[in-house]
Amino acid sequence: MKGKRGYIIFPEVSIGAALFPLELSQFLNHFYRTKGVEVMPGRAVTAVRSDQSGIVLVTSAEPSIQVDAVVAGIGIEPETRLA
Numbered sequence: 001m002k003g004k005r006g007y008i009i010f011p012e013v014s015i016g017a018a019l020f021p022l023e024l025s026q027f028l029n030h031f032y033r034t035k036g037v038e039v040m041p042g043r044a045v046t047a048v049r050s051d052q053s054g055i056v057l058v059t060s061a062e063p064s065i066q067v068d069a070v071v072a073g074i075g076i077e078p079e080t081r082l083a
Helices: 022-034
Strands: 006-010 037-041 045-051 054-059 065-067
Touching: 006 054, 022 037
Parallel strands: 006 037
Antiparallel strands: 045 054, 054 065
C-alpha cells in the first residue's frame, strides 16, 4: 500500500496454523494476498545478511530475497492448561 512489496514467511501451511482452526488460518493467507503481500508458507528464514544493496533474506526454498526492512515474529505458544 506504500509502494513496497511485503512478504510473510512461515513454516506452517498457513498463517497461525498451529493456533487457529484451518479455515481461519487459510483465510489469513488469502487476506494478506489480497492486500498485495507475498505469502510464503512452508519456508524458514535460514540467514539474514546485508550487502551493498541492503538486507538479504535467505530462505529454505528461495535463493535470496532483497528487502528494505525485517520484522521478525518468533512465535507464540498458547497456554492451554486452563482449557
